[in-house]
Amino acid sequence: IIAALGVLQFGFFHLFVNTALEDISASRGAVIFALIPILTMLIAAMAGRDTLNAIKLFAAILSFIGVALAIGEKAFTEGNASTGWTGELLFFMAVCCGATYNAFASRVMQNRSVVLMTIVGMSAGTMAIFPFAYAEGLGSAIRGYDTGDWLWILYLAGPAAAFSLFLFNWGLQQLSPSQAAIYVPIAPIMAAAFGALILDEHLSSLFLLGLACAVSGPIILNWRRTARQSKP
Template sequence: MTPAAIAPWAAASVGVQVGAAMVATRFVVDESGPATLAMFRYAIGALCLLPVLRWQRQPMRFARGDILPIAGLGIVQFGLLIALLNYGLSFIPAARAALIFASFPLLTMVVAALLGRERLTLAKTSGVLLTMAGVALALGDKLLEPGRTDGFIGEGAVLLAALCGAVCSVLYRPYLQRYPTLPVGAFAMLASVGFLALLAAGEGAFSGWAGYSAGGWVAVLFIGVSSGIFYFVWLWCLRHTSPTRVTIFLGLSPVTAALFGVLLLDEPLTLPLLAGIAALIAGLWLAHRPEGRTE
């Protein structure tokens, strides 16, 4: 199979990982500040990538003019996005955050079209909107869970997080076509750790050992290791297909979270969840229909 044919399946695995990480984040976010959790997440992720980078003998060498843009993309993609998402999750339920974050592919498609990187097509637009409808159906009455009275702050933070991811997904591609995927990912992640350390210091992260429970540390390790592995997969997908066709698979993340509830928490398998999964699959199919030319 060609890389372009493998990319959708790889992107689907990232969507599943994001859903699992969102559940784990909700579990542990109250045990530390959002920036501290994000710092640990990507410090662990970077530590997973660096040995592979050395083993593959792929040095982090970039043209002088590309160093700051790649670092900036990493800071926004890993630092600002995750800090905003974690901050939002401290205000609103995970299901509501997942639905708002599901606007990621729609925002990506608009940004890519505005920058001339992709064409807006009826099939692709319909597919993106259908996946968002599928997410809403799958979450069902969970969207009505009460949040804090100032929940609009969390909703705005999650929407900004989705916009950050959309912009980065479009702007990464030239660098991924110029350099190997692994060095770009590792360097971007390390840049974000430095930025997040500054934010975490403001939360008192370095005034003492992080006070996570045993279960909290398990969640942090899971989030960090899986983020390191699957971010490499994410960048690889962006290198081989269009940003919208990669980000649309993030619609799998809230559905994954809902299915974890069925499998692990004995939550009911409802008709809206099944209808949401069907709509999501239909949307993914529409968005990946051949359009007559390679993007």
């Protein structure tokens, strides 16, 4: 089961995202990416893996609105418009993969080694998309890589992929699918913030309002969880 979920999350999720980014901007993809909490809640509820109520749905929608406010100005400018809907469709397919992983992996992670589950999932996902990479000319491409390229690959494979997936899996082990997925929309907002800090990119005038909305989602869900746990 973990191998199959790994194919979705670490395999086809990244395949769809990277292919979509050839057609649409990262900012537009990030807005679609923010749908993960909503889809996670719906899939988990339909599969009997989690409960769905108005407060959870409100928190998820609020987080999505936060991303739309924070980076929507950049995402939907005329220069970032695509010629068709291929990129948006591929990104939505990626979101479906991620949401399915969130909905089902939480229970599978219980009482199991998170490190082992991460290794199994990443290995399965890598093997699943290897044929696509090979077909695109992986063998000839890597022969032209220099030291800097390999250092970037090591960073993407290590801290950016393996360690972040381990932390997310650990969160799925501790929380319900809805409680874990609600943090996902914060990622594109932080990416925009670091882009402004490191690359001197422009931030939307509504960035702070969007950040406040995105952070409010996890706060609402955690406040309700803390309130229930504190009851005698």
